[in-house]
Amino acid sequence: MGMTMTQKILAAHAGLDHVEAGQLIEAQLDLVLGNDITSPVAIHEMDKMTVDTVFDKDKIALVMDHFIPNKDIKSAEHCKCVREFACRHDITNYFDVGQMGIEHALLPEKGLTVAGDVIIGADSHTCTYGALGAFSTGVGSTDMAAGMATGKAWFKVPSAIKFNIVGKPKKWVSGKDVILHIIGMIGVDGALYKSMEFVGEGIKNLSMDDRFTIANMAIEAGGKNGIFPVDDLAIEYMKEHSKRPYTAYEADEDAVYEAEYTIDLSTLEPTVAFPHLPENTKTISEIGEPVVVDQSVIGSCTNGRIDDLRVAARILKGRKVKKGLRCIVIPATQAIYLQAMEEGLLKIFIEAGAVVSTPTCGPCLGGYMGILAAGERCISTTNRNFVGRMGHVESEVYLASPAVAAASAVTGYICAPEELGL
Structure with a gap:
């Protein structure tokens, strides 16, 4: 019996010739990730262990991104805890104000994730790096602590679902629409503890930013991980960003x-997830009465990359954000922020009446930079729209692509760019 891409990676890191779904293994880790919310818990757990230091100071990444720059005393204390830990253990990849970005955009950009890696992170959207052909998955802070101490983690080998991608997307249809369509089709538990493996000739029509978005939201379908094959585009990305060697794995024919x-x-339309689950999807053409929104957020680990900002700028150029609506644009990293500035995108956003934030997860988890009051609605390029996710429990979050979020910021209600004549 053959193995999937994920199973081959896990077998190699467990020192085994073969693994099967459901098998328990101990695998060597290539990277352990934590942020300013989850790392302090892991650090306190590690302090209880009889270990003097981390397993490898080069294979741990600590990214301050959720409440950075610190929004209050508690967040400042969390970051101080992580900063002191990073200094004490001489952690190579510690990213604070000035160098940080949203973790799941930052690590591939810094070349810390490559094909064939096994990566755990104390953040559920760690599955993002499957876009490069890595096995990456979210874990709890206790598992993060064990990973930092030993460089190993226990896994139950996941079974897999194959998604055969064909065709070419229409204008304004992006990776966000693809993954929202899939989640709407299979549900938020449709891939529970399974590997979502994307294959097919249509993948060549998805940019790396599209693939990062799709892999990022595998967890929203319950997936253990999402993973793409390593094609020429992925190899080109890794060569541009990383000096690390990589290993490309292919699924067996009899996997x-x-x-x-x-x-x-080619059949997909711009898609929106209505409150309060990512599976509650409607295409733009299925929305009946206009859904008026109070806020539009364009950013996050899902859609804060340069392609996302370019699309939003294309729509907002020469237009104005609807009076009374707040449009918040958040570049995912400092490098993306700088590139957007050099390309004139920030000028477009500001002239349109939007604000541009420092890189942060902020509004996605109801942290800061865009909290909703009772009764308010937000169209957002983030990944979750649970009750109270972005603020008050009586607020509503609608998930969409940057194109839809930008167009909606202009009209004041959820719509596709076509309504603006684009």
Whole structure:
């Protein structure tokens, strides 16, 4: 019986010739990730262990991104805890104000994630790095502590679902629409503890930013991880950003999948997830009465990359944000912020009446930089729209692509760019 991409990576890191779904293994780790919310818990757990230091100071990444720059005393104390730990253990990849970015955009940009890696992170969207052909998954802070101390983690080998991607997307359809369509189709538990493996000739029509977005939201379908094959585009990205060697794994022809789906990109429309679950999706054409919004957020680990900002700027150029609506644009990293500035995108946003924030997760988790009051609605390029996710429990979050979020910021209600004549 053959193995999937994920199973081959896990077998190699467990020192085994073969693994099967459901098997318990101990695997060597290539990277352990934490942020300013989850790392302090892991650090306190590690303090209880009889270890003097971390397993490898080069294979730990600590990214201050959720409440940075610090929004209050508690967040400042969290960051101080992590900063002191990073200094004490001489952690190579510690990213604070001035160098930090949203973790899941920052680490690939810094070349810390490559194909064939096994990566754990104390953040559920660690599955993002599957876009490069890595096995990456979110864990709890206790597992992060064990990983920092030993360089190993226990896994139950996941079974897999195959998504055969065909066709070419229409204008204004992006990776966000693809993954929202999939989640709407299989549900938020449709891939529970399974590997979501994306294959097919249509992948060549998805940019790396599209793939990062799709892999990022695998967890929203319950997936253990999402993973893409290592093609020329992925190799080009890794060569540009990383000096680390990589290993490309391919699924065996007789690999076992629990289910298979075909996704024809040419049939997809801009898609929106209505409150309060990512599976509650409607295409733009299925929305009846206009859904008026109070805020538009364009950013996050899902959609704060340069392609996302370019799309938003294309729509906002020469237009104005609807009076009474707040539009918040958040470049995902300092490098993306700088590139957007050099390309004139920030000028477009500001002239349109939007604000541009320092890189932060802020509004996505109801942290800061865009909290909602009771009764308010937000169209957002983030990844979750649970009750109270972005503020008051009586607020509402609608998930969409940067194109839809930008167009909606102009009209004041959820719409596609076509309504603006684009």
